[in-house]
Amino acid sequence: xxxxxxxxxxxxxxxxxxxxxxxxxxxxxxxxxxxxxxxxxxxxxxxxxxxxxxxxxxxxxxxxxxxxxxxxxxxxxxxxxxxxxxxxxxxxxxxxxxxxxxxxxxxxxxxxxxxxxxxxxxxxxxxxxxxxxxxxxxxxxxxxxxxxxxxxxxxxxxxxxxxxxxxxxxxxxxxxxxxxxxxxxxxxxxxxxxxxxxxxxxxxxxxxxxxxxxxxxxxxxxxxxxxxxxxxxxxxxxxxxxxxxxxxxxxxxxxxxxxxxxxxxxxxx
Amino acid sequence: xxxxxxxxxxxxxxxxxxxxxxxxxxxxxxxxxxxxxxxxxxxxxxxxxxxxxxxxxxxxxxxxxxxxxxxxxxxxxxxxxxxxxxxxxxxxxxxxxxxxxxxxxxxxxxxxxxxxxxxxxxxxxxxxxxxxxxxxxxxxxxxxxxxxxxxxxxxxxxxxxxxxxxxxxxxxxxxxxxxxxxxxxxxxxxxxxxxxxxxxxxxxxxxxxxxxxxxxxxxxxxxxxxxxxxxxxxxxxxxxxxxxxxxxxxxxxxxxxxxxxxxxxxxxxxxxxxxxxxxxxxxxxxxxxxxxxxxxxxxxxxxxxxxxxxxxxxxxxxxxxxxxxxxxxxxxxxxxxxxxxxxxxxxxxxxxxxxxxxxxxxxxxxxxxxxxxxxxxxxxxxxxxxxxxxxxxxxxxxxxxxxxxxxxxxxxxxxxxxxxxxxxxxxxxxxxxxxxxxxxxxxxxxxxxxxxxxxxxxxxxxxxxxxxxxxxxxxxxxxxxxxxxxxxxxxxxxxxxx
Ligand code: SF4
Ligand code: SF4
Numbered sequence: 001x002x003x004x005x006x007x008x009x010x011x012x013x014x015x016x017x018x019x020x021x022x023x024x025x026x027x028x029x030x031x032x033x034x035x036x037x038x039x040x041x042x043x044x045x046x047x048x049x050x051x052x053x054x055x056x057x058x059x060x061x062x063x064x065x066x067x068x069x070x071x072x073x074x075x076x077x078x079x080x081x082x083x084x085x086x087x088x089x090x091x092x093x094x095x096x097x098x099x100x101x102x103x104x105x106x107x108x109x110x111x112x113x114x115x116x117x118x119x120x121x122x123x124x125x126x127x128x129x130x131x132x133x134x135x136x137x138x139x140x141x142x143x144x145x146x147x148x149x150x151x152x153x154x155x156x157x158x159x160x161x162x163x164x165x166x167x168x169x170x171x172x173x174x175x176x177x178x179x180x181x182x183x184x185x186x187x188x189x190x191x192x193x194x195x196x197x198x199x200x201x202x203x204x205x206x207x208x209x210x211x212x213x214x215x216x217x218x219x220x221x222x223x224x225x226x227x228x229x230x231x232x233x234x235x236x237x238x239x240x241x242x243x244x245x246x247x248x249x250x251x252x253x254x255x256x257x258x259x260x261x262x263x264x265x266x267x268x269x
Numbered sequence: 270x271x272x273x274x275x276x277x278x279x280x281x282x283x284x285x286x287x288x289x290x291x292x293x294x295x296x297x298x299x300x301x302x303x304x305x306x307x308x309x310x311x312x313x314x315x316x317x318x319x320x321x322x323x324x325x326x327x328x329x330x331x332x333x334x335x336x337x338x339x340x341x342x343x344x345x346x347x348x349x350x351x352x353x354x355x356x357x358x359x360x361x362x363x364x365x366x367x368x369x370x371x372x373x374x375x376x377x378x379x380x381x382x383x384x385x386x387x388x389x390x391x392x393x394x395x396x397x398x399x400x401x402x403x404x405x406x407x408x409x410x411x412x413x414x415x416x417x418x419x420x421x422x423x424x425x426x427x428x429x430x431x432x433x434x435x436x437x438x439x440x441x442x443x444x445x446x447x448x449x450x451x452x453x454x455x456x457x458x459x460x461x462x463x464x465x466x467x468x469x470x471x472x473x474x475x476x477x478x479x480x481x482x483x484x485x486x487x488x489x490x491x492x493x494x495x496x497x498x499x500x501x502x503x504x505x506x507x508x509x510x511x512x513x514x515x516x517x518x519x520x521x522x523x524x525x526x527x528x529x530x531x532x533x534x535x536x537x538x539x540x541x542x543x544x545x546x547x548x549x550x551x552x553x554x555x556x557x558x559x560x561x562x563x564x565x566x567x568x569x570x571x572x573x574x575x576x577x578x579x580x581x582x583x584x585x586x587x588x589x590x591x592x593x594x595x596x597x598x599x600x601x602x603x604x605x606x607x608x609x610x611x612x613x614x615x616x617x618x619x620x621x622x623x624x625x626x627x628x629x630x631x632x633x634x635x636x637x638x639x640x641x642x643x644x645x646x647x648x649x650x651x652x653x654x655x656x657x658x659x660x661x662x663x664x665x666x667x668x669x670x671x672x673x674x675x676x677x678x679x680x681x682x683x684x685x686x687x688x689x690x691x692x693x694x695x696x697x698x699x700x701x702x703x704x705x706x707x708x709x710x711x712x713x714x715x716x717x718x719x720x721x722x723x724x725x726x727x728x729x730x731x732x733x734x735x736x737x738x739x740x741x742x743x744x745x746x747x748x749x750x751x752x753x754x755x756x757x758x759x760x761x762x763x764x765x766x767x
Contacts, residue, residue, distance in 0.1 A: 032565055055558070059565040062495035079558055084566040086495040099549055102562065105494035118549045122490035124534055140548050141490060145534040165489075165542055167535055190539055256539040257522045264363025266354075266612060267298075267687050268272055268315050 017044040024050035028078065032060040039069050051075030053097075058082040058090050058107075068107070079116075082109045085126060098135065101128045106148075110232050114156070123150040123169065127225075129232050130154045133177075137161045142192055144168025153229040155236070157196075160184045163251070167191040172225055174243060176236070185209060186251055190258050194251040195222055197243070205251060208258045214250045222248070270360050274353045275339050278319045280312040285331040292323035292332055297689040297701055320682035322691035354612070364613070368685030368695065370512055370606040370649065370671055371616045377604075378623035378756070379655045383765055385746045387733035394735050396726040402736035403722055405433045405666050407643040408572040409596045425596060426572045428483075428503050430666060431460030432722040433737055434656060436714075437601075437647045437668035438485050438507065438576070440466025442520050442529045442541065443608035443685070445702040448677060448694045448710065450474070455714030457481040462502060464668075467491050467518075467543060469532040475500040483574065486563065488517060489543035491533035495566050503597070504563050505574035506556070508547070511605025511622070511648035513614045514578030517543040520609075524688050526697045557593035564594075572596035579603065579625035579648065580618070584632035591633060591642040599668060600625050602648030606671040608695055609686035622648045623662060627760045630663025630742055653724035662760065663742040676717040677710040 019038060023031050031054045038046055039061050046069060051057070055078035058071060068087040079097050082090050085104035095113035102118065106125040114132030121140045125148040133156035141164065142150050150169040157173050157180040165188040173180055175197040186194065186209035195218065200211060214222060223244060230238045280300060288310055292301040300316040301323060303309075317334060324332045341352050354365060387393040394401070408427030416422055436456055441449045443466065456463040457478060464483040469492015484501040486493055498504055509515065520529075520541035530537040550556050560573050575590045576599035577583070583600065590598055602622025607615065626646045633639040646659045647668030656667050675681065678692040685695035693705030729737065732746050740746065748765040749757045757764055 028561075029565075036568065056562050056565040059562055060568060062499055062566055062568075064496075064499070080562050083562040084493075084495045084498065099558070102549060103490050103493055105496075121549055122493070124490075124494065137548055141488075141542075141544065143490075143535050145530065145536060148534070164548070165544055167539060167542070188542060188544070190542065191536060256536070259519055259540060259542065260521070262364055263366045263519075263611070264357060264361030265687060266357060266365050266367045267318060267684050268274070 017042060018047065019043050019045070020047045020049065022050055023048050023054060023075070024052065026054065028054045028056060032056060035069075035071065036060045039063065039067050043069060045070045045072070047072045047074070049074045051077050053078040056080045056083055058085050058088050061088055062086045082107070085109065087126075095132070096130075100130075101126070101152075104128075104150075112233070117159075119158075120150065120152045120171075123152070124148055125150050127151040127153070127228070129229050130156075131233050131236070132156050134158045137164060139163045139166060139169070139171045139194070141165040141167060142169035142171070144192065151225055153225050155229070155233065158182060162186070163192070163194050164188055165190070166194070166253070169193075170221060170225065171195070172222065172229075173197065174226070174229070176238075180204075186253070188258055189251075189253040190256050191253060193218070193221075196249045196251065197246055198249065199247060200249040200251065208254055209251050210254045212250045212252065214248045218248075218250055219244060272315070272356070272360055274356050275341075275349075276314040276317065276337050278314055278317040279335050279337045280314050280317055281333045281335070282310060282312065283329075283331045283333070285329040286310060286327075287329060289328060291326055291328060295322045295326045295691065297322075297691045297696075297698070298684075298687075318682045318684045318691070319680075320684065320691045321680050364611045366609050366686045367612045367615060367683050368607060368609055368687075369681055369683045370604045372683070373616050375603060375621055376756075377649070378621055378752075378760065379649075379651070379658055381750050381752050381756075382623075382658050382747045382760070382762065383750055384654070384657060384661075384728060384732065385748070386731040391733045393733050394730040396723075396730040399730075399735065401726040401729060402738070403432045403725060405430050405737055407597050407645065407665055409642055410640040412640065426503075426570055427596070428462060428572055429460075430462065432718055432725070433660060433666035434650075434718055434721060435461050435483070435645060435666060435668050436463040436673050437599075437605075437670035438464040438466035438483075438505065438510075439608075439670055439674075440468030440485075440520075441471060441532055442468040442524055442697070444674075444694055445690075445696050445705060446471070446528070447702050447705040447707050448674075450707050451677060451705070451710035451714060452673065453478040453481065454707065454711040455718070458711070458715050459718045461718065464505060465492075465501075467507060468520075468529065468541075469493065469534065470497060470500065471528065471532045485576075486559070487543050488545070488547045489541060491535065491541060491543075494534075498563065498566050498571075501571060503572045503574055504567060505576050505599065506547075506559060506563070506595075507576045508550070508556075509576070509578035509580075509601070510607065511578045511601030511603055511619055512607035513610040514580050514618045515545060516611065516614055517545040518609070519543070521688075524697045529697060553589040553593050556590065560594045574599050574645070576601060578605070578618075579620045579622055581620065583620065583625045584628045587629040588632055588636055588638070591638050595642055597643045597645060597665075598629070599645040599647065600629060601668070602646070605648030606674070607685075622646050622650075622659070624756075624759050626659055626662045626664050627744075631761060634742070653721040654728065656721065657725055657728050657740065658747060660737060660740050661743050661746045662762075663744075665741060672717070673714055676713045677705065678713075 080099040083102040098116035117135035467487030487507040603619035643665040646664035
């Protein structure tokens, strides 16, 4: 690959298609412009150092040619990390804030810490792995179509309002650091599935949600996604069988039309 | 349960009827049937929606549909509508749904404003022999320009419309594929824009129509990915809609056909639920974040529109939206149309667009931020004079929805929510949808826009104005008639004769 002349002094190439960037004095727009230029000039991997609150990292990277790159983040990225993400891979060596993977279409986000509210909101494809916990309203209105089935795997648990209006996809909470105690799960849920390790009571879920035990097909999904999680966080030294062997709760929608009976027509039928 | 509601319409059939059964075929509500034993057409007026499809298509002109003369004992407090709504709710236990904009007699301010014309002291302009400029640029305008002859001056992204009328958001799913296509074709032929609403854009239409599409991001985030957002001229964040401010929307599962599902990127047959708010927007700061995220994903190449319903504090809300970075503010008045809305919301929430335009324009001017954002006004624009009055009150352009549907054949029967539109507009039924011919419908839309454009030029010329730019916020061209002092104040216009 040709050497690319960048107009930034802090960019230095370490190997052919990878680059390291010191983001300490860059604002959001500047950093994302740089990433876009790098992607368009053929870089496949960028390591960002000293990230401090810059938002929408990865968002500017749509190209009709569907180029993809890997972005490694050291520091703390700002809100909407990977919003509308289109096939890229983002790894955060630390915590992430609100809106991780907002409306993302494909790709992968790995957070080696916790991530904030509305994680994976309206996500329609790709996967998010969070080592720690996630905040309120996570997986809200996640949806799936055809081959596109988004997945969120969380090492810890979530706060209230998980999976509201969920229309598709898979959410897995491993509860590695304590039981899931939050409530109001799945209001308006009409698709997709949530698996939570441990016991979930009726009082924690909305009436639109059916509580059951995972069957064999579920265990297969769990097995493959948990293995993927373990691969991403080897330092946790987890054993997939051991985790699968615990008690699991499956939450699924009672109906694909939760509000079907709410309305009446002004017209005679 | 047997319905205790009286029929709304009376169907009468004259002697001319030769029992061709065309009406039976035309009526999607099953109001006409043929009785073989008696060789007679039978009508069930309970089923009639008053859509007039049968009347138009009866080859003998034998059918007449009229409001039913039957009545409940007149009572100023208990109108027929109040009585029947109660009966329907007692029968169903549900929130009453309806279609179309509110039919309530809120004051239509358009009809209480008169336009000016030049007489003697300054000449009117003859649009037949002099150029008249209707072209409008929608977007954020800079405070100042520094021009250099050797480079192009950079501006923020904008929309250029050849006439200040755009088609408002009507989603594929709410309207049929044919109607959606007709709007797209007409927009591209007329140099204006159509709006995908929140239903996404069918993938086969993306490349052909992307220059004329405004794509919407609503709370359900249907059909949205980076590609969809980039296959558009502008992106609209829908916060609210005039027909149902403050509430979400549910496209019922039966309208989510395979193709609608693919376009919305959801499973076939599930309800498409749009929550009331965007759950990542709980404040102006959060709105700023979504606007920025959209600008990021479209590489700052497309203007971002924020659409809100006209509500009580609309001017303060507008100020916040402009400060959050919207390039265009779309405001939808209380009479704005819908494919389905709870009747109680449609008829009781919001304010008329005329008052909203004026108060928003004034507020943004007072705060010195009017140029940062264009205003598109919608919800009750019925004719070219309404367009001219809206612009004189301070809008940059208007959205039309209902008027466009009427151009395609809609008769405002308010049955859109049933999915059985007899004109093939608001339906996913393949048989009904075929009734709408795409070429014919798009031609009607193009004709409407061209007729209105000519009329707008006539009105402008009469005022001695040769560019629509000079009309914007030019309230001096308006006078109120039959209005109270407070109404004149809010509109910022003088009374007729003053
Ligand atoms: S609903 Fe329409 S087609 Fe059916 S009877 Fe009434 S007017 Fe005729
Ligand atoms: S779109 Fe169809 S169903 Fe809706 S009001 Fe018009 S004619 Fe009636």
